[in-house]
Amino acid sequence: MTTHVERGFGESLVFIPPLGGTAALFETQLAEFSRDYRTIAVTLTGNGDAADLDAPVEEIIRAQANEIALLLRDLAVRRAHIVGVGYGGAVAQRFALDHPASVRRLVLCDTWGDTTARTPTEKALALAIRSSSLAYRALPKKFLAGATLNTYVRWPAAGKVLADQMRSARLPELRQQFKAYTSIRFAPELRTLTCPTLCLVGDSAPWLVALGRRLAMTIPDARLEVLKNAYEPSHLTQPALFNEAVRRFLAKPSS
Numbered sequence: 001m002t003t004h005v006e007r008g009f010g011e012s013l014v015f016i017p018p019l020g021g022t023a024a025l026f027e028t029q030l031a032e033f034s035r036d037y038r039t040i041a042v043t044l045t046g047n048g049d050a051a052d053l054d055a056p057v058e059e060i061i062r063a064q065a066n067e068i069a070l071l072l073r074d075l076a077v078r079r080a081h082i083v084g085v086g087y088g089g090a091v092a093q094r095f096a097l098d099h100p101a102s103v104r105r106l107v108l109c110d111t112w113g114d115t116t117a118r119t120p121t122e123k124a125l126a127l128a129i130r131s132s133s134l135a136y137r138a139l140p141k142k143f144l145a146g147a148t149l150n151t152y153v154r155w156p157a158a159g160k161v162l163a164d165q166m167r168s169a170r171l172p173e174l175r176q177q178f179k180a181y182t183s184i185r186f187a188p189e190l191r192t193l194t195c196p197t198l199c200l201v202g203d204s205a206p207w208l209v210a211l212g213r214r215l216a217m218t219i220p221d222a223r224l225e226v227l228k229n230a231y232e233p234s235h236l237t238q239p240a241l242f243n244e245a246v247r248r249f250l251a252k253p254s255s
Helices: 023-033 057-074 087-098 120-131 133-138 141-151 156-167 171-181 206-218 239-251
Strands: 003-007 012-016 038-043 080-085 103-109 197-202 222-227
Touching: 003 023, 012 023, 012 057, 012 087, 023 038, 023 156, 023 239, 057 087, 057 171, 080 087, 087 103, 087 171, 103 239, 141 156, 197 206, 197 239, 206 222, 222 239
Parallel strands: 012 038, 012 080, 080 103, 103 197, 197 222
Antiparallel strands: 003 038
16 A cells, blocks of 8 residues: 655645655755645655555556545545656646546646647657656666766755655656657646646646646646746755645645
């Protein structure tokens, strides 16, 4: 099952981690938001100390969303603000679609809702994204951790956290989740969402900015905010800007 860490009191605020991530990735957010919210960071099945994946690829994201629903029920949480980063954004979307009465507000960071390619450029991008799963199959963890450090030279603190997590990642299950993530087609359903939604994305990943803009245009009550000098996952590369944006959104009066 899904595991979690929680701190603080007040309205519940749930953080769902990026691909291969655990609740530990949200240490900064736990410290920041627990002053005003009951802050809950989860580790999804297939990652960290959570249980093994037990669903076909096409049902993984829905199964993980349902496990969060069960966790919140066990914690006596009727409604919560849901924040998903990267892959966690896909799980957050599925949760909001399947359990709409449980969502106060939705934050989707560095993520997408649909991988259907519309242009030749998008087709090439989609192929590159899907092909990158081969790295999880062919390369040792030590190499993947080193590649992560190289990717995050501009954000060394984030790079160290992500590299450490890569060294302990459960690669077979990570590959399954990656395949699920790059196959989602949520756009038709997302048009039915009614909860206020914030789409966040770092400006150092232009392709994610394009996908984030598409996501914000698909969800009726959504807006896009681009974080300066941020790269996925933005909550690690620019935690102060991320926290500020989320806090502003949560404090905004409902329309």
